[in-house]
Amino acid sequence: MDKALLSFVQSLRHHGIPVSANETIIALKACGLIGFEHRHQIKAALCATLAKSETHARQTADLFEAFFTTGAIRDNIDLPTLRTQQTSISNAFPVPIAQSELGQLLTSANPNLSLAIANAAQQVNTQEMTLFLQINRVSRQILIAMGDRALVREIAQLRNENSECDTAHHLEEKRQQLLQLITAFVGQQYQLFGKNSVSSLQFNRLQKQKLTTMEDHEQILLRTLILKVAKKLASQHSRKKKMHRKGQLDVKKTITSNIAYGGLPYKTHWKSTKKEKPKVHALCDVSGSIAKTSKFFLLFVHALQSVLPNVRSFVFTNHTTEVTNLFATTNSTEAIAMTVDKLSHGSTDYGQALLDYNDIAGHSVDHRTHVIILGDARNNYDSSNAEIWRTVYRKSLSTLWLNPEPRAQWNTGDSIIEQYAPYCSTLETCNSVNDMDRIFSRLLKHS
Known part of the structure; x- marks a missing residue:
């Protein structure tokens, strides 16, 4: 038995x-x-x-x-x-x-x-x-x-x-x-x-499958998978750092703790600085050209916002709108549906979107902020306003641009990714859950 x-x-x-x-x-x-x-x-x-x-x-x-x-x-x-x-x-x-x-x-x-x-x-x-x-x-x-x-x-x-x-x-x-x-x-x-x-x-298949080829009926499993990845990232983010016996000696603590030993420094104490938690600003292009990819990225951002502190979420086509509060108070299915239905209309204008983002959140970007954009940088031949992205790059801890298109398609047609590339800490193709997991793992590891 x-x-x-x-x-x-x-x-x-x-x-x-x-x-x-x-x-x-x-x-x-x-x-x-x-x-x-x-x-x-x-x-x-x-x-x-x-x-x-x-x-x-x-x-x-x-x-x-x-x-x-x-x-x-x-x-x-x-x-x-x-x-x-x-x-x-x-x-x-x-x-x-x-x-x-x-x-x-x-x-x-x-x-x-x-x-x-x-x-x-x-x-x-x-x-x-x-x-x-x-x-x-x-x-x-x-x-x-x-x-x-x-x-x-x-x-x-x-x-x-x-x-x-x-x-x-x-x-x-x-x-x-x-x-x-x-x-x-x-x-x-x-x-x-x-x-x-x-x-x-x-x-295992969904982790490797391109988001652009994902079917609607696979979204239920994908939600479970993405939440699992987000929780893993949250655990990695909150993991305590190991203390090392090096740095600047804390003389006061060392002397105080060794009084019982006649002042001999049997136990040493080292000065430490409090590590500030990083912030994340996630911007997602929800235009029709990358609608399928953006839905899954929004699902990932929604999950990330639910398990990580200091995450602000934004969506844009020709204007930028913050959806942080919506994501915080509404389940992923409804939040994404409302976001895509109400805010995905209009042709993409990255220049105007960056202007709006700068007005909404530019003042809060500092040395602790990771700024992430998911978008194909196809701008319908409008102005790029790349200088705004350059300012964000200089003020922030890092700037990540995740492009769902294969590299062979970058800078073709109305793609202006080359104008933003010099001001990106990371510029990568991102078209699967494995890509998201790998990129965000590396981001949090070094933050």
């Missing part, structure tokens, strides 16, 4: 519920004290010892019902649901005489199918399934591992002998019932261990 509980813990972790080694030990001890025959008490004990919130408790309870109904078959736990299925296989027909090992197992009075299926399932690694379409193939592999080929040969031989036709029919019926039981077990294994692997595969 301990093995089953350990597998159950593995299933919880697979579904995103964090369970430590110490919590697992406590759960095992609690179940041992209760007694494994008390199903409802065991369920309550596992929810109490393994779940850290009400949401996790509900998930744990649901997974318990799923796991200890069909999933527990591999550990030979004879639950009522499984017993009923096994009895139907044994008693559906009169017991014929079988020669193959699997045939004998199916026709015995008390078939130990649980252990047989469990052993075969371990051979084919059912817990490594990643796709729903694998269920039927894995079920067949388990049946083969249990000795199905010998049983099929026996059934074929019996059918060639007219006198044994009924026995062949009985064995084939029981074989089909066994396959149904195995398929149900494998399906449950997929729900317990394989379902989230699909999300993992999708997440």
Whole structure:
């Protein structure tokens, strides 16, 4: 039973519920004290010892019902649901005489199918399934591992002998019932261990996929992924710096702390300066030419603003509008929809947008400010006002320009990125979540 509980813990972790080694030990001890025959008490004990919130408790309870109904078959736990299925296989027909090992197992009075299926399932690694379409193939592999080929040969031989036709029919019926039981077990294994692997595969693909090729139905997964990246960046941003034994000696503290040692400097203290937290100004072009990319960048900025202090958000086409308060008080879906619907009209004018930004927030740009622009710098042949960007560059901690277009398209047509390039601390192509993660990680690492 301990093995089953350990597998159950593995299933919880697979579904995103964090369970430590110490919590697992406590759960095992609690179940041992209760007694494994008390199903409802065991369920309550596992929810109490393994779940850290009400949401996790509900998930744990649901997974318990799923796991200890069909999933527990591999550990030979004879639950009522499984017993009923096994009895139907044994008693559906009169017991014929079988020669193959699997045939004998199916026709015995008390078939130990649980252990047989469990052993075969371990051979084919059912817990490594990643796709729903694998269920039927894995079920067949388990049946083969249990000795199905010998049983099929026996059934074929019996059918060639007219006198044994009924026995062949009985064995084939029981074989089909066994396959149904195995398929149900494998399906449950997929729900317990394989379902989230699909999300993992999708997440890996979405991280690398170009935002310009992203479909609308992928936005739900992308929101989860972007929030995950934003939280990682927030953790990186707030991580305490290690103290180093170097710098200027703090004489007063050193003398005071060493009075007990006769004034000898056994313990030294060094002067330290308080590191000021950086500020972030994020500007996003929401014009039609990069509408799809800007939506995802706004989603990233919304997530970043929710987990990092000192973030101000702006959007522009031919004018700049601050949306910091909107992002702070409205969920991402509504905030982005309102932003794009109300503010994305008009042709892009980077020169006017920079003038507006300078009027709104130029006074607050200082040596702690990172200023970030997402835009293709396609200006419809209007004035660039690059001198404003030069002023921002000189006043700020850094200026980052993230261009969703490939470099081969820069400075072609009405693109004026070359006029802003000399005043960019960083100028890079940014067209995937991986790009955003990499660029912002580097930004916060050196801030």
